Structures are given as C-alpha cells and as structure tokens.
Amino acid sequence: MNTEANTPKPAQVLMEIPTIILEVKKAHEQYPNIEKEFEERTKKFSNLTQTMTVNFECSLSKEPIKYAVYLAECFKSFRHYDTLIDLEQFLKLYFSNATQQAAKVLQCPICKSQTKFEKIEQAFFPHLLINQLRSKKQCGEFPQHMMYNFVDKTFYPLHKGKMGSLQNAYFEQIAKLMKKEIMPQSQFYQLVQKWNANFNFLFYNNCSLSSMKVMIPVRSQNCNHFEVYDLTALLHHFDKKEKQFKCKRPDCNSIIKEEDLCLDQDLFNSCLKSYSFRFSFIYNKEKRQLEDILEEKQDINLIKYRSFTKLSEYLNYQSKIYKIVDQIYTSLINQEKTEEFYQKHSLDKIASEKLEFKFCQFTGQRIELPCRCIRCEQIQTCDLRYMSCILYQFQNPAEGKMAGNIIDHCPLCKNPFTKKQKPKDTALHEQVYVDVKMMNFITITTGFVNINQKDFINYLNNKLITKVIVKNDQESILKGKQAITTIQLKCPISKKKILRPIRGNNCTHAQPFDQGIIDLHQNGTIDLNQIKCPICQTKFDYFIEDNFLKDQLQIFFSYNLEECDAVRLSIMNDKIQIKPRNQ
Ligand SMILES: [Zn+2]
Ligand SMILES: [Zn+2]
Ligand SMILES: [Zn+2]
Ligand SMILES: [Zn+2]
Structure with missing residues (x-):
C-alpha cells in the first residue's frame, strides 16, 4: 500500500510573472560575457545568411515583443535565430500554474528541445539585438518591420508586401548606400538652419515615386526642398524605367541620379520610430526636431470613436487598430x-x-x-x-x-x-x-x-x-553614322524653333521635334498619347532627348545669327557639321 499518496504535499507558492521577469532581467545584467556570447552566436549564423528580418512580434502570441529571449538550450545548440519569444508571453503560456512551475524543465515550442534548470532565471538567454533595438532610443514605441545586416551591423525599416520583396532584391545596392559617408549639408536639420525655417511646420515624408511612406530616406544633393525619395522606389525606377529623371517635386528642376544620392540620417532616425503609415511629422522649432505627433499625444481619430478610462486601455486598443x-x-x-x-x-x-x-x-x-x-x-x-x-x-x-x-x-x-x-x-x-x-x-x-x-x-x-516621359540618358541615333541629310529647324508639331531636340522612341529619322511640345501636352493643347509621328507615322511611347545634336545646334545658333528654315547635317561618326540651307 502506498502511504505517500495520503500525506499532503506542502502547498507550493506560485511565483508571480512580473517577479520572474525582474529576476530574469537582473540575472541577464550580471551575466559575465553576454555581449561576446551573443556576438559569437550571430557570427555563426552570419556565415549562413547576411541579413535577418526583425518584426518585433512574439512568434508564439503574435503580440508585440517587450523583452525578447531564447530558451537556454536553443541558444547553446544554435537551433534557430529569427523566431522571437517574448518572455512575458512565454511565461503566461508555459510557466504560470503549479504543475508547470514544479517541473524544472521547459520545452521550446518551436524546436521542441528541452531546457533544464534549477532556478527559472537560468532558463533564458536575452536576444540582445532585439532588446537594444526595442529600447526607446533606437526604434521607439512603435517598432516596425526591420532588416538587420549582420555583416555591416546596419539596420533599416522594411516595406511590407510587394515593396518589401523589391527592397530585398536591391539588398546589395541598399547596403552600399547605407555605408556611404553622410553629407552634413544634405541632412534635414542642417537644411532647416540653412533655410532659416524657424517655425513649426508640417512635413509629409511620403515618396513622390511610390506614394508610400519613405523607409530609407535619400536626398539628391541638387534638390532644394525638404522632401526626399525612398531608396527602394528609386532603385526600382532606375532599374526598370530610366537611369535619371527630373525631380517629381513641383518647382524643382534637379535631375535625380544614383550617384548624387545621400542618406538623410535625421529623417532616417525619425522614420524608425513610427508606424509604416505614419508619414506626417511636425517640426518642433523649440525642440528643433521632427516629431511624430502620436508619440506625444493620443490619436484623436481613435478617441473620437470611443473614450478610454486608462492609458493602458487606450494603448492596447491603439495597437489593435494600427495593425x-x-x-x-x-x-x-x-x-x-x-x-x-x-x-x-x-x-x-x-x-x-x-x-x-x-x-x-x-x-x-x-x-x-x-x-x-x-x-x-x-x-x-x-x-x-x-x-x-x-x-x-x-x-x-x-x-x-x-x-x-x-x-x-x-x-x-x-x-x-x-x-x-x-x-x-x-x-x-x-x-x-x-x-x-x-x-x-x-x-x-x-x-x-x-x-x-x-x-x-x-x-x-x-x-x-505626365505619362509622357522624356529620357535623356540614351545615345543619339545620329552618333556613329555617316550621312548627309537635311532637317527643318521648325518643329513639325509646334512650328517653333528647335532648341531642345527630341524624337519619339520609335522614330529612326534625323528630323527632331522641340521639347516644347511636352509643355503643349501638359497644358492640354495637344495629346501626345493620341497623335502619331507626322514623319514616320509611329506611336509615341516616350521621347528621347538628343543631347549630341542639341550641343551642335547651340554652337550653330551662336555663330549664325541670320534665321534659316533648314540646315544640312554632315554626320561623320562622332561629329556633326551644320550648314545653313536656305531655300
Ligand atoms: Zn527552440
Ligand atoms: Zn528635387
Ligand atoms: Zn462605402
Ligand atoms: Zn517619327
């Protein structure tokens, strides 16, 4: 007969979760070589992959991460590195009742390995990287989806959906730009000083190319405005559409090219601290910094919908709505x-x-x-x-x-x-x-x-x-040819003098048009999407600027002050001779 079953066990005192969290954190602070060990582990993984996606979401509960940990056994045996466990969520699920707390062993819900321990604080190892990023200084209260590069130790916010896959595809070009030296004169706060913007103003950090919030803010040195472009959107545009283009901001005539781009670190830091849809900022002249309005106050859009008695209640609701x-x-x-x-x-x-x-x-x-x-x-x-x-x-x-x-x-x-x-x-x-x-x-x-x-x-x-595009990064169709031909100096479409020669993408004739026809299109006088080339009858998908001919025409106009209707072009490989041909 078993007598043990009859003797009552001493009642076990349940450990409270907040107490355990404090104990674990305290133990982690005293851990001797924590930085070194974490680094070794990441190095081991960086041989396999260069980057890691960080989403600040507990893999178990899908709730936001507060304090990220590994189970000690998973950490020691290099089981997995980008699945995140939030300490509090984990304890609630697997270490909250008497049976669980008496067991002295925890099983990893991801890889099923077992972690044995004497004291609960020995069961976890901190995810240093996440916890550092998570601290308010680095990425704020509302951390976004991020990309961390082990090799360069750089990190940046990651787009979601299709833009996110594009961003991954341009990974090497992005890494190159992130390493480029920061130009002080191209930074937001420097520009505020330079332009004497000594007042509070609203700033929309939206990309004119992608219509989305700028994730990696880059500025062309030639632009004279606060607005920047999103690096992924630019790289995609350069890759698929044109190597350079006129800045999309109204009133800016800069040409945007990859080599002139520079990261705006000031904007980058502000972006890191807010949700992906939060692209409006206020420049606060007293504090001299950009602020996401939400970091200071509660969102009136939500408060108008319902009221809250406690701040924690509001924050919980906000995170659900913002998702x-x-x-x-x-x-x-x-x-x-x-x-x-x-x-x-x-x-x-x-x-x-x-x-x-x-x-x-x-x-x-x-x-x-x-x-x-x-x-x-x-x-x-x-x-x-x-x-x-x-x-x-x-x-x-x-x-x-x-x-x-x-x-x-x-x-x-x-x-x-x-x-x-x-x-x-x-x-x-x-x-x-x-x-x-x-x-x-x-x-x-x-x-x-x-x-x-x-x-x-x-x-x-x-x-x-604006569907009409003028490309100016393509070779002149005249270059490398040997021919003598006549062109009219009046644009066949606008009947104005040709100062900036362009041709349709399908045109193979020497006769150009003047770029002024684009202005006529913009103000609605003509529709270049509808009309065909009056010379070769082909459709215009886009136009190509002929810089080679433009330079020669300029020289010609400066020497020949008398007006003439047509000129004779003698093309010899890389040279053009222009002579008047008056009828
Ligand atoms: Zn595991
Ligand atoms: Zn510009
Ligand atoms: Zn409706
Ligand atoms: Zn044509």
Whole structure:
C-alpha cells in the first residue's frame, strides 16, 4: 500500500510573472560575457545568411515583443535565430500554474528541445539585438518591420508586401548606400538652419515615386526642398524605367541620379520610430526636431470613436487598430482599386460632387489617409484610422458595445460590410482601400489652404499627362553614322524653333521635334498619347532627348545669327557639321 499518496504535499507558492521577469532581467545584467556570447552566436549564423528580418512580434502570441529571449538550450545548440519569444508571453503560456512551475524543465515550442534548470532565471538567454533595438532610443514605441545586416551591423525599416520583396532584391545596392559617408549639408536639420525655417511646420515624408511612406530616406544633393525619395522606389525606377529623371517635386528642376544620392540620417532616425503609415511629422522649432505627433499625444481619430478610462486601455486598443491601418495602407489593392475608381468616374462627376478634402466628417481631424469602401460610388473619403475602428468593432462585436451600437456598414455609402465565411469571400480588410491619388494630391500640395477641389481636378488631369516621359540618358541615333541629310529647324508639331531636340522612341529619322511640345501636352493643347509621328507615322511611347545634336545646334545658333528654315547635317561618326540651307 502506498502511504505517500495520503500525506499532503506542502502547498507550493506560485511565483508571480512580473517577479520572474525582474529576476530574469537582473540575472541577464550580471551575466559575465553576454555581449561576446551573443556576438559569437550571430557570427555563426552570419556565415549562413547576411541579413535577418526583425518584426518585433512574439512568434508564439503574435503580440508585440517587450523583452525578447531564447530558451537556454536553443541558444547553446544554435537551433534557430529569427523566431522571437517574448518572455512575458512565454511565461503566461508555459510557466504560470503549479504543475508547470514544479517541473524544472521547459520545452521550446518551436524546436521542441528541452531546457533544464534549477532556478527559472537560468532558463533564458536575452536576444540582445532585439532588446537594444526595442529600447526607446533606437526604434521607439512603435517598432516596425526591420532588416538587420549582420555583416555591416546596419539596420533599416522594411516595406511590407510587394515593396518589401523589391527592397530585398536591391539588398546589395541598399547596403552600399547605407555605408556611404553622410553629407552634413544634405541632412534635414542642417537644411532647416540653412533655410532659416524657424517655425513649426508640417512635413509629409511620403515618396513622390511610390506614394508610400519613405523607409530609407535619400536626398539628391541638387534638390532644394525638404522632401526626399525612398531608396527602394528609386532603385526600382532606375532599374526598370530610366537611369535619371527630373525631380517629381513641383518647382524643382534637379535631375535625380544614383550617384548624387545621400542618406538623410535625421529623417532616417525619425522614420524608425513610427508606424509604416505614419508619414506626417511636425517640426518642433523649440525642440528643433521632427516629431511624430502620436508619440506625444493620443490619436484623436481613435478617441473620437470611443473614450478610454486608462492609458493602458487606450494603448492596447491603439495597437489593435494600427495593425488594421497598417495592413490596409500597405495593401496592393490600393493602387488597383484607385485606378478602377477614377476610370469609372469622369472628371465632370468629380467636379459636380460637393467634396470635403481637409477634414474628416466623422472626427473633424485632417484627412491624411483618405479611404473608402469597395462599394462606395461617391468621391468623398474619410480617414483610414476612423474606418479601421469601424472595421474592428464589426469583427469584434464585444468591442462594438464599448462605443455604443455596432455599425455594420460603411460610414460613407451605408452599404453593409460582409463577414468572410467561405474562402472565396472578400476579407474584411480588403473591403476598404486607400485612394492613393487623393493621398498623393494631399501630400504633394504644399500649404494646407491649397487643398481644394479645383486643384484636385487639375492634379488628376496632370496625372494623366505626365505619362509622357522624356529620357535623356540614351545615345543619339545620329552618333556613329555617316550621312548627309537635311532637317527643318521648325518643329513639325509646334512650328517653333528647335532648341531642345527630341524624337519619339520609335522614330529612326534625323528630323527632331522641340521639347516644347511636352509643355503643349501638359497644358492640354495637344495629346501626345493620341497623335502619331507626322514623319514616320509611329506611336509615341516616350521621347528621347538628343543631347549630341542639341550641343551642335547651340554652337550653330551662336555663330549664325541670320534665321534659316533648314540646315544640312554632315554626320561623320562622332561629329556633326551644320550648314545653313536656305531655300
Ligand atoms: Zn527552440
Ligand atoms: Zn528635387
Ligand atoms: Zn462605402
Ligand atoms: Zn517619327
């Protein structure tokens, strides 16, 4: 007979999770060679791979990481390196009841290896890198998806979705630029001083090429404005479209080229500390720094939706809502749905609708992330942060009750949202999209008062027109040829004197046009997307500037002051001789 079963065991005192966390952290601080050991481990991994993606999300609970750890056995035996475990989340799951706490062994939920220990603080090893990045100094309260390079010890925020894959593809070029020496004269705060911007101002850190928030901010030394480009968007543009281009900012005539680019470290540091959809900053003249408004205050867009009694309650809610905002802001359907929408709705219809661009009708706050649902027929948008509150309560009815009645429809068009029940159904977050054209318009318009309907329509018009591209990085078709030919000095399209010769991409004739036809296209006088070349009848996909001929023409004009209609070109490989040929 077993007597032991009858004798009562001494009641075990449960250890509290906050106490354990403190003990573990204290033990880690006293660990003798912690830095060296961590470095050795990362080195071992960097032989296998150069980079590591860091998402600051606990692999177990999908909640934000507070303090990242490895189980001691996983660490010692180099089991895995980019799956993150948050200490608190782990303890809640595997070390909170009496049986778990009595066992003196923990199994890794990822690799199943067993960690045996005497005291619980021996069971973990800190993920130094994550914890350093996670500390407020490095990447703030709202850390983003990041890329860490073991070799260079550099890290930078990573785009999500398609832009993220592009960013990975340009990994080597990005690493090269990150190592380039920082030019002090091209840094945001230096420019503030240089331009005497001694006032508070709003700054949108949105890329004019990609319409997304700038992740790696690079500046051309020739630009005279605060706005920068996103490095990934630029590399993609150089790679697939043109080697250089005229700066997309209105009023800037700089040519953007890869060799003139430099990282703006000031903006980079500000970007690291905010969510991927947070591209608006305030320059605070007292503190002389850029601030993400949200770091200081609570987001009024959310507070207008519901009230909170405790700060922790608010922060918890905010992280849930921002996850939805982030998901929609970085979604690929935005571009697609926006195009679709503006194809369906004529400019006349847009002009006839009464529109409010500046303030969201539901929150009274500035519309920064204009969105509508896929069933909306009106142009009017509201801010995505408010819309995300609606989506969240629709998905979580218990939450809806906190704010009053559950809203089951789009606040703009009143059409109902649908729940995803079958795999074929549209997911809730895909029933809303960001109007990227409107967002671009809002961020490109300098000066809040200028945001109005008339300018938006002009902007939509221009948007169509800027499809005409002039490339100036291609060899002249005349170069390397031997021929004698005649060209007219009046542009066959504009009938103006040819000062800047261009040709259509399909043209093989010597006769050029003047670049002034692009201006005629921009102001709507002609439509270069529609007309064909009057000489060879081919279509214009884009234009190519002939710098070779342009230089020779300039010399010719400076010596021949008398007007003439046509000239004779004698082309000999790399030289052109131009002689007047008056009829
Ligand atoms: Zn493991
Ligand atoms: Zn510029
Ligand atoms: Zn709608
Ligand atoms: Zn032609």
